[in-house]
Amino acid sequence: MNKSDFDLTHQNQSIESKIVASLERVAQAFRALLWQESKEFSLSPIQVQVLIFLLHHSSEKRKVSYLADEFNMTKATISDTIKTLEHKDLIVKEYELSDTRSYTINLTPKGKEIANKTSLFTQEIHTPIDQLHPDDKENLLLSLLDIIRHLNKTGIITIQRMCMTCAYYSPSKQGQGHFCNLLHQPLRTNDLRIDCPEHEMQK
Numbered sequence: 001m002n003k004s005d006f007d008l009t010h011q012n013q014s015i016e017s018k019i020v021a022s023l024e025r026v027a028q029a030f031r032a033l034l035w036q037e038s039k040e041f042s043l044s045p046i047q048v049q050v051l052i053f054l055l056h057h058s059s060e061k062r063k064v065s066y067l068a069d070e071f072n073m074t075k076a077t078i079s080d081t082i083k084t085l086e087h088k089d090l091i092v093k094e095y096e097l098s099d100t101r102s103y104t105i106n107l108t109p110k111g112k113e114i115a116n117k118t119s120l121f122t123q124e125i126h127t128p129i130d131q132l133h134p135d136d137k138e139n140l141l142l143s144l145l146d147i148i149r150h151l152n153k154t155g156i157i158t159i160q161r162m163c164m165t166c167a168y169y170s171p172s173k174q175g176q177g178h179f180c181n182l183l184h185q186p187l188r189t190n191d192l193r194i195d196c197p198e199h200e201m202q203k
């Protein structure tokens with residue numbers, strides 16, 4: 001039988017379980033920081049996440065169905081969130097001329113201001129990462145990208161806009177390294193993107 005990563009006798013002898021338990025602690029920190037930020041503006045964590053997403057993504061991604069996939073939620077739940085944000089004067093709906101049931105979600109000036117402020121909620125997590133050696137940062141990024149790719153392949157997380165899942169991505173000619181066929185250039189580890197505006201899902 002598989003041992004739990006949280007079984008301390010097992011965990012203390014397994015570096016893999018210690019890494020999993022550490023990731024879980026970091027996830028807890030994200031939740032706690034987001035919760036603090038949400039409370040300050042009398043919003044829920046998902047409302048803050050949606051505002052931040054709207055601030056940084058283009059109009060074709062600012063739709064209910066895209067947001068539902070992005071946050072692994074039903075369209076009904078996201079529609080309720082959008083309704084509340086509209087009620088609080090933080091977003092406006094821009095209806096399409098050709099189909100009046102479909103709309104793009106835009107931030108109002110007040111919504112933009114709150115999104116800008118709350119999007120700094122990760123700063124305490126950023127601080128120790130800043131202090132890592134550049135090689136350690138690259139190794140950490142590559143390891144995290146591998147974990148995310150696996151979670152995406154197994155259907156645990158849905159939308160991904162990272163290089164390794166992009167139709168324009170190929171390993172460089174030597175089999176090591178990375179190449180972007182849209183930008184027509186090799187990508188160093190530092191250049192690999194986790195959320196690329198030009199990303200095209202592999203078929």
Ligand code: SF4
Nearest residue numbers: 163166168169180196
């Ligand atoms: S288009 Fe963006 S995601 Fe795709 S390979 Fe190029 S840089 Fe990476």
